[in-house]
Amino acid sequence: MDELIIGGQKLTSRFFLGTGKFASKKIMRETIAQSGAQVVTVALRRVDIQQNAENFLNFIPQNVQILANTSGARQADEAVRIARLSQAAGLGNWVKIEVINDSKYLLPDDQETLKATEILASEGFVVLPYVTPDLYTARALVKAGAAAVMPLGALIGSGQGLQTKYLLEILRQEITETPLIVDAGLGAPSQAAAALEMGFDAVLVNTAVSLAADPVEMARAFGLAAQAGRAAYLAGKMPAGNAQASSPLTGFLHNE
């Protein structure tokens, strides 16, 4: 079976789901349950650590891997604190490092992300950093012990798809020792399929699902698209190119 292994855990679904922006926690729970996603992100900023009845965590199915995200962190030390707090709150040791210090574009701060990754990986966290698709950063993150690297496809919530495609292709060619997951910006299942076809190991999606008219069906569609994209990658997609003449100009050289 074609499995993705992260932090020693075997995953059969290559579709990771974010849990923000849903119309209700019940819809979120139903979407997770029906999507096939085995990894879901949870922002600690939304978790009521006093455990009230409406607590976000009560709506996350038991059988999925929680990937706590450090959304809201502006510097490495904040991300580290959030990760430690989420572990103490019982969310486990998987953490998505999200350090954003620009509230206008929400672009990740790669340098601070790297610092946080170095600290948390050394403490035994399974660290999945969210970054811009920069080769130097990706290499440094791998060296720092990232369990996977998660470059953005486009700006968060934009639904613009693989705007960073050429940089993503470079990452995929060069980073082979660690899983790569496209995170942020995907707006349609076809874009998820394209990412998997390129050889990315998984995709993480939130807005495109939570804002769909039917989030459950859209999550299912993303899950299927990820499967299709992965199958296409494994099948060895034919190289794209221009049309080839059926009667090549130099054919006569071989016909004698």
Added chain:
Amino acid sequence: MSNTKNITICNTLCNTEILAIFNDHDPALLEQLAQEAQKITRRYFGRTISLYAPLYLSNHCANQCVYCGFHASLKIPRRKLNEQEIEAEYQALAHAGIQSILLLTGESRQHTPPEYLEAALKAAKKYFANIALEVYPLETEEYARLNAAGCDGVTIFQETYDQARYKILHPAGKKSNYAYRYDAPRRIALGGLRQITLGVLLGLADWRQDILALHAQLRSLEKEFPGVDYAISFPRLRGTYDYKEKNYLVSDAELVKIICVTRILFPRIGINLSTRESASFRDRAVHFGVTKISAGSSTAVGGYAGLGASPACPPDRAVLENAPQFAVNDERSVAAVKAMLEKQGFDPVFTDWRCLAA
């Protein structure tokens, strides 16, 4: 549509073009703005709306804002909550489910010095995930101190950017210094606060010019302090005493236009709406741009613990009944507002940030 501009490119419009939109009364344009604002808000905030409550610690004030129910010359019962009363207020609000609070005072440094605010913040940390302040402008180092005490954000209203009107409306007290107040958001950011809410009090001057000036200040702050989370409030003047000026009042349609244009120009900022607005207006505004609303609000000092709620906190009936800063126009409880949001297909969010300082 009478306006030929494509509003989806509003963020590239110059002030003249925005003014043209402001002055165009075509209902079709307003609807188009609302549709666009809704699309943008959904994209960045989804179907979540944050809830918060204001909590008045004191109504002592050293200023003479001629439109305000707290101003220094008014003969109203003055009160500031002591430590036990503050605790009782916090308990009452937390019991209602509120996790995000805005602590307010009248603008009196003498009665509510930074040390008082600091103590109130430290006590609030036991009950709430997110704590913001709306008080008199402070110095940078004072903001840093309050940040260390647990303050996540500060709200500061310029009231109006029309300097001539500002002078008339604020004839005495420290608030009469326009420039000192205008610079407060910079000092807040330099003090390390991560959330800043700006706003104008609609009804004090020409709203069109005020909104353009507010946008300009926000743009400049975004450039200098990109890491800050910005929000805007658009309170409309609601009389609590004898302020008769009616020349600048803002209609419902104009407020809708203000919210929508601001959302289109600033896709990711928070937009707050207080209980100054009616229930019916608030129920609709959550659909096209507003991301945070207050609920179950009392604008009187000691208004939450209620009469006889705590033996340690004997209530002052006169203060509770007669001297709020402004009249609440949506008196629904937190539970009722939550139910309204759920009914309309929103997820009411009580915890959207917590201070994680070591």
